[in-house]
Amino acid sequence: MNDAPSPSDDAAPSDQISVRHLTMAYEDFVVMRDISFDVSPGEIFAIMGGSGCGKSTLMRHMLGMLEPASGEIFYSGESFTRAPPEARGRALRRFGVLFQGGALWSSMTLAENIALPLEEYTDLHPAEIRDIATLKLSLVGLRGFEDYYPSEISGGMRKRAGLARAMALDPAIMFVDEPSAGLDPVSSRLLDDLILELSESFGTTFVVVTHELASIFRIATTSIFLDTNTRTATAIGPPAWLRDHSEDPAVRAFLRRGEAEHE
């Protein structure tokens, strides 16, 4: 960790995400070692790195779906890793998650997918829930597809519908895994707009896994770079700053699309 403001070890101030000395492993296979970073409220935080370096794995750890080999994750200064299941459940209700594959519930229509969290955690009437579902779908450009099943729409549409579902409860923190993978440049730009808009209007914090350089530079306020070779985070900071000032050539190369530096 040689770049930019590096996270300190003391307890995090309230209402933010802090990851401390996180080591992630699948049984004996260590994916990443000793990762520490903070995400402040309202930030758009990008997780970058080559394919297979462990970005999705990091997101799963932050959601408590995988247990850290060591290290801890805090939300608002409280340990999420050591929290009892009920406390974790309460924290999860404040999150919205878009999985890499969309992960829509295949036995339900798009509207039902969005309705489920609303039915679960609100007292709204079915008609109101339906209206909200329609609204969220139109935000991702899928108005009119309420009664389609996930198998009846394209991969990119599933991705967008997944984002609509993640937004169902107006979460405080959204985790999105490669929102624009499989989308055409125009739709992908519209998604970026949506993320910026949500962040600005609702103060939603975003943790975004992405490879899209254009998207990284446009939306991310801070970013972390995971390096497959060293199996650790080699850089943390605003993406534009890292591109020009990172001491790590791999990071500069990534942010310049692998092209040589012309300085």
Add this chain to the structure above:
Amino acid sequence: MIEPSDGPSAAHGADGARVSLERAGDDLVIGLGGTWQIRAHLPGTTAVEAALESTPAPREVRFDSADLGGWDSSVLAFLQGVEDAAGARAIPVSLDGLPTGVRRLAELARTVPERGVRPEVPRGSPVRRLGWLGLRIYEGALEDIGFLGEAALAFGRFLRGRASYRRSDLRLLIQQAGADALGIVSLVSFLFGLILAFVGAVQLEQFGASIYVADLVGVGMVRDMAAFMTAIIVAGRSGAAYAAQLGTMKVTEEIDALRATGISPMEFLVVPRVVALVVMMPLLTVYADLMGILGGYVVGAGLLHITSAAYVQQTTAAVNMTQFVPGVIKGTVYGLLVALAGCNQGMKAGSSASAVGDAATRAVVSGVVAIIVACGVAQVISWVFGI
């Protein structure tokens, strides 16, 4: 396929791949000649390995490709074999003598990052392997017990009306487990009653006691066989389906998405399936009782010349509540076991299409085994209590 890139262009046809081995001072020189085509027969690395074993061991392995004609990825496969063999003996391999195309591709093949060694069945002494197997079984058992515990907790919340699931899901599952199974359950229990009657008739006719076929079929079906046969059918239909459904949902991250929404997959997916089978199995069992008795009646009245009235009267006299109630209870328990086996296998399925298939297979096998074990236990219990 890779087009021949350099060296004399692909010699035409007949000239197959050749390998020659030669010691040049301390080094081993592998000469490659002829045309290498992946569809043709390829030289193995056995000879190379033998040469690497020779004493004194070569200091370095080099290549000579002066005679090499056309080549494709077969050369790379051979090269990889040589590198692995040499690597195992800590002998360096120099690629200098190879065409530049081969060298570049070999470099690319190497840059794929290697991952940690995944745990595999350890080689070595039988004792070690036995220990490894024992640990796997132990871990598996712990997992299963954990699943049962979680399922019990979720079921408790269901009974208190606090579980989150969709009523429409439950309705659909009940319909699939019950109404949709009626056809096959009818057929199998009817035929089973028929078979039971034939088997009994052969013996009983010798004593002029054909009328007791009614007792045999009635008691046999009601006490055990109706529940047993129905459970086997349900294990094949619903048990396998549950494992496949949950397994697929795991592959597509749908189960993770439930967790991320704060919804317990146990409550949302497992409990409705268990409830569906526990509700429907007693009904299916009663239905199978009737179909089985009907099967016996067809044989008795049609072939054994027992009058309808006599058959019916004999059956009602033979069958009573002490057989009927345990039969229905057994059916319910089997239903519970089948649903748990199916859901357990689905929830622990691996993340691939073939893993889902395996889960379905294991669900049926473990479901059937559980049914048979439970049936055996029930026999002992009823014998002890004299029912």
